[in-house]
Amino acid sequence: MENITRTMNAIQAAKQYYNFISTPYMDEVFSTHSPDLFPDMPSLSWQKPDEIQEAVRRILDQPRIPELSKRWRPVFEKEHDISQEEANQFLQQFISSMEGIDFIVDYRCNCSYTLSEKGQWSDYRVYRPGRKSGWGLQLTVSGKGVYNGLRSSLEVGPGDLVLLSPDAFYDYHRHPDADSWGCYWLVFLPDTRFNELLDWPDVGSGIHHLSAKDSAFIDTITPLFEHIREISQDSDPWAIRLRYNLLEQALIQCKRLVPEFKRSVIDHRVLKAIEYIEKHFRKNITVKEIAEEACISVSSLIRLFKQHTGLTVIELRNEKRMALACEKLTHTRISIAEIAELAGYSDQLYFSRCFHRHFRMSPSAFRKQYLNQ
Secondary structure, eight states: OOGGGGSOOHHHHHHHHHHHHHHHHHHHHHHHHHHHHHHSSSOOOOHHHHHHHHHHHHHTTTTTTHHHHHHHHHTTSSSOOOHHHHHHHHHHHHHHHHOOGGGOOOSSSSEEEEEEEESOOOOOOOOSSSSOSEEEEEEEEEEOOOEEOSSSSEETTTTEEEOOOOTTEEEEOTTTTOOOEEEEEEEEEEOOGGGGHHHHHHHEETTTEEEOOOHHHHHHHHHHHHHHHHHTTOOOOOHHHHHHHHHHHHHHHHHHTTTTGGGGGOOHHHHHHHHHHHHHHHHHOOHHHHHHHHHHHHHHHHHHHHHHHSOOOOHHHHHHHHHHHHHHHHHHHOHHHHHHHHTTTTOOOHHHHHHHHHHHHHHHHHHHHHHOO
């Protein structure tokens, strides 16, 4: 998707995307133009009518697509052709609206490259709050980007690596102060062989970060990403195996960046506590209950949990609740009171205070801002 300009200019692309989301014959448009519209999504096989219809349904189920089509109808149906600026704006908004894209992503260790340039259609924001089918690994090679986590914001530049877990809260874009942001992005399925290699310092909900300012390291790891990218279109089993081999090399190189004092294996009881929180964060669970589940004393859990995660037990629980609240605010029309209850808060006012503490705005303001983007 990111390299659509390989096959068509922005105006042509904008017209075809608009036709795709607005025509009554969307499956026909999609089957005709999918190779052009999604050139960076390897191994797409939507030749069968039912697969095409399912892909169309999922794209049109994206929360912001109906409003996007309605908003742009006067522009595309005017007498004169759309301008380059209008085309860029539409493409930015269309791609930003694609929040659930697992159905067009091949997670069998595939890589691509995105260059977000100020004022161009590629300058879009990625917002994907829901759970993904696999992991993401991103390497910035030029410019600056910013990741908005639930805990804090992370600014990245050349040599910064970001690891995103399947339940990570995706919200990232070009840094406002930079003219561009060049980034390799790689996706892969969970694999127990990599567990130890994925133990990075975390900076947000499912977001992990390492920084490599050594030019020698960057010169070593960048070709690994590029090699995976070169063979990402190949669905041959040996090509897939080779991609995972290259990924393992990249992860081993990254592991060398983890500070020595942070390389200790996480206590299995802390891992059990984290797993319990992830399953039950909507409930009013207590530290004592979590400690009992993890077979550890309350005092030891508090100490080890903070040591290994940098958070308290309750802070992690609240972070999971806020991630769920964000997803419901942006992907459903249910009331704030219902969202508060779903996230584990019996008191809507208390929920709103907690939400404001995390995002510096009310839940209703957050929803309104999202819809107006």
